[in-house]
Amino acid sequence: MAIRLGVNIDHVATIRNARGGPHPDPVRAAQLAADAGADGITLHVREDRRHVREEDLFRMKEEVKLPINLEMACVEEMLEIALHVRPHACCLVPERREERTTEGGLDVAGQHNTVAPFVRRLRDAGARVSLFIDPSLVQVAVAEALGAPVIELHTGVFCEAVEEGDAAKAAEALAALQRAAEDADRRGLEVHAGHGITYASVGPIAAIPTIKELNIGHFLIGEAIFVGLTGAIGEMRRLMDAARSGAPAPKS
Numbered sequence: 001m002a003i004r005l006g007v008n009i010d011h012v013a014t015i016r017n018a019r020g021g022p023h024p025d026p027v028r029a030a031q032l033a034a035d036a037g038a039d040g041i042t043l044h045v046r047e048d049r050r051h052v053r054e055e056d057l058f059r060m061k062e063e064v065k066l067p068i069n070l071e072m073a074c075v076e077e078m079l080e081i082a083l084h085v086r087p088h089a090c091c092l093v094p095e096r097r098e099e100r101t102t103e104g105g106l107d108v109a110g111q112h113n114t115v116a117p118f119v120r121r122l123r124d125a126g127a128r129v130s131l132f133i134d135p136s137l138v139q140v141a142v143a144e145a146l147g148a149p150v151i152e153l154h155t156g157v158f159c160e161a162v163e164e165g166d167a168a169k170a171a172e173a174l175a176a177l178q179r180a181a182e183d184a185d186r187r188g189l190e191v192h193a194g195h196g197i198t199y200a201s202v203g204p205i206a207a208i209p210t211i212k213e214l215n216i217g218h219f220l221i222g223e224a225i226f227v228g229l230t231g232a233i234g235e236m237r238r239l240m241d242a243a244r245s246g247a248p249a250p251k252s
């Protein structure tokens with residue numbers, strides 16, 4: 001079964017915000033991503049609006065033909081935005097003001113009572129709710145109990161190990177991803193994965209057959225500086241599809 005690619009365009013807005021003007025426009029990037037073969041667009045409106053803002057989300061919903069996946073913290077302000085915009089999917093993520101990026105998954109086991117009303121209210125509004133969690137069996141079990149139909153597994157530890165060339169750490173992290181994905185799939189949850197994925201780390205993750213979607217941002221936007229967004233997305237797609245089919249990736 002084919003694996004979907006969600007392109008996270010947050011960091012187009014990071015570059016835009018560096019100068020305060022409208023360029024580069026993340027909505028234009030999302031349209032280009034759609035033409036290049038992305039299956040969805042992901043964006044994270046953070047409390048500090050360090051990259052995309054709600055105006056970007058509003059325009060994205062109006063002007064982009066792909067399903068929109070809004071990453072959001074479990075706070076009332078974001079819930080109101082989500083209920084107003086009604087994106088296709090909402091992914092609940094942890095958020096700490098001082099962090100550089102989302103450093104780990106949402107601790108749904110430890111924060112069950114905080115997360116539960118957000119899952120319920122988003123589901124009641126018709127959003128496809130996903131929980132961004134670490135690849136742990138406890139987190140998967142609680143995600144199921146919370147009634148979320150989708151989980152997204154945090155791939156950061158595996159990707160970091162690949163970047164560092166630490167084979168033992170990478171093997172252990174990959175095994176954890178495989179176990180969590182299989183367990184979630186058995187429970188009837190749809191499994192997505194993301195964070196820190198590059199050309200070097202995408203293959204083993206995409207080869208896990210129970211993972212249905214990858215969400216990739218920073219690396220694609222960075223690589224686009226060198227080969228354009230169309231080229232970067234095309235190459236990522238090619239590597240994903242090759243890993244999924246079990247064939248060695250042909251040279252581009």
Ligand code: PXP
Nearest residue numbers: 102132194195196215216217218
């Ligand atoms: N998935 C989730 C839930 C995220 O929070 C992020 C980062 O915003 C990503 C995927 C994409 O991570 P990266 O930008 O490292 O590819």
